[in-house]
Amino acid sequence: MELRVRFPVDDQVLSALHSLAFGAPGEVEPWAARLERHALTWVGAFDNDELIGFVQVCWDGGAHAFVLDTAVHPDHGRKGIGSQLVARAADESRAAGCEWLHVDYEPHLASFYLDACGFTPTDAGLLKLR
Incomplete structure (x- = not known):
């Protein structure tokens, strides 16, 4: 498994990974354009040039x-790939001069972000816009 930072994104491939990882069918999203416009960085996990994991960092x-x-492909889950992606994203954020790395997550992901990735729980608010 190889981690690649700011790799060239194929919208179809990343959309398919995202759909598989989140268990919901989805349309092809304009990932490459969004990442270039809004992301500080992104990291992909590759196995023999196949995208098997992804994370992005906005700022x-x-x-x-x-x-x-x-997101990690379900066939590659529970192998530490997600925590390696987040750790690399944290390194890239630190190198860019960021002081804080935030994450929102659903309750079933608390052990991943808190235990495996080292985040500290905080109070936060959420406003639904649609």
């Missing part, structure tokens, strides 16, 4: 960065 242009879209 405020200053001290705060945000983990989004952590």
Whole structure:
């Protein structure tokens, strides 16, 4: 398994991975354009040039960065790939000068982000816009 930072993104391949990882069918999304416009960085996990994991980091242009879209192909789950992706994303965020790395997650992912990735739980708010 190889981690690649800011790799050239194929929208169809990343959309398919995202759909498999989240167990929901989805349309092809314009990942490459979104990442170039909004992301500080992104990291892919590859096995023989097949994309098997992904995470992106968005930021405020200053001290705060945000983990989004952590996904690992179900056939490759529970092997530490997700935590390696997040660790590399944290390294890249630190190197960019960020002081804080934030993540929002559903309750069933708490042990992953808190135990495997080392995040500290905090209070946060959420406003549904649609």
